[in-house]
Amino acid sequence: xxxxxxxxxxxxxxxxxQVTLSCSPISGHRSVSWYQQTPGQGLQFLFEYFSETQRNKxxxxxxxxxxxxxxxxxxxxxxxxxxxxxALYLCASGGDKPEAFFGxxxxxxxx
Amino acid sequence: AQSVTQLDSQVPVFEEAPVxxxxxxxxxxxxxxxxxxxxxxxxxxxxxxxxxxxxxxKGINGFEAEFNKSQTSFHLRKPSVHISDTAEYFCAxxxxxxxxxxxxxxxGTRLHILP
Numbered sequence: 001x002x003x004x005x006x007x008x009x010x011x012x013x014x015x016x017x018q019v020t021l022s023c024s025p026i027s028g029h030r031s032v033s034w035y036q037q038t039p040g041q042g043l044q045f046l047f048e049y050f051s052e053t054q055r056n057k058x059x060x061x062x063x064x065x066x067x068x069x070x071x072x073x074x075x076x077x078x079x080x081x082x083x084x085x086x087a088l089y090l091c092a093s094g095g096d097k098p099e100a101f102f103g104x105x106x107x108x109x110x111x
Numbered sequence: 112a113q114s115v116t117q118l119d120s121q122v123p124v125f126e127e128a129p130v131x132x133x134x135x136x137x138x139x140x141x142x143x144x145x146x147x148x149x150x151x152x153x154x155x156x157x158x159x160x161x162x163x164x165x166x167x168x169k170g171i172n173g174f175e176a177e178f179n180k181s182q183t184s185f186h187l188r189k190p191s192v193h194i195s196d197t198a199e200y201f202c203a204x205x206x207x208x209x210x211x212x213x214x215x216x217x218x219g220t221r222l223h224i225l226p
Contacts (some may be wrong), residue, residue: 004154033213042218043201056213090154098143098162098205100214102154 001037002027004093004103012109018079021106025072025093031055032074033100034066043090049074078108086110113138124192125225132187132220134202141207144164144185145214146176149199158200161185170225172196197224 005024013019025032033056034046045058049068068074072093078085086109092100118133136142143162147155158169166178166216178186185202 006154016148043216045213045216048213055211088152092155096212098207098210099145099157099160100155102147103150104154107152108189 004091004101006089006091006103006106007016008106008108009104010109012111013081014111015081017081018077019081019108021076021089021091021108023074023076023091023093023103025074025091026095026101029093029095030072031094032043032068032072033092033094034076035092036060037088037090037105038086046076076110081110083110113140113142113206113212113215115202115215115217116219117200117202119220120218121221121223123225124221126194127191129190130188130192130222132195132200132202132222134185134187134217136183136185136202136204138183138206140203140209142204143207144176144178145203145205146170146174146185146187147201147203147216148172149219150200151198155201158187163199192222192224194226196222196225198222 007022031050033048036044047066048056052068063079066076088105091103114137116135124130141166145160149155161168161178167177199219205214206212
């Protein structure tokens, strides 16, 4: 069974640009969660989608948005990038079991 | 609502020595408990989980954890660490009753193995 796939693995963007990250969950999983990880703030929850609906939301500005498609794949978008958005963005999928399964992450660098 | 406290941000330990990484949680409802490991520039990987039953849970790579309900703790232990155990370890909790609630993660403990 394939794991959680995040693309791209690495990304460099300029301040003010926007970026879209993609996450394909494990087959059969309907829940996808997104996290931002930085050295200073640790692992911070962005949002969770379940069956194309946002089920939970963290405390991030509106520049951070996401969506989920009917095949459970999810995208996360960050508009008007700031230097502080540089981070490892992690996606996790969930199914019938209570634990989450993580992808390898996308390393975003904003210059 | 649940919360997780990992008492140590960094733990240095000599190779082949035992280690304990501490985790305490707070919750008004029954919980599931997890430990995840993250190697540099990787995602989080599940080490072990407590769902119910025996309070001593064994995981991958020789790790184990003990659920202590009275002390609301779920400490992670390994009798003899290797250099390959250098990583960050996250304790996490989720509600048994409300599966729609998100998993709550601690801030992580960085394990440094000294040669």
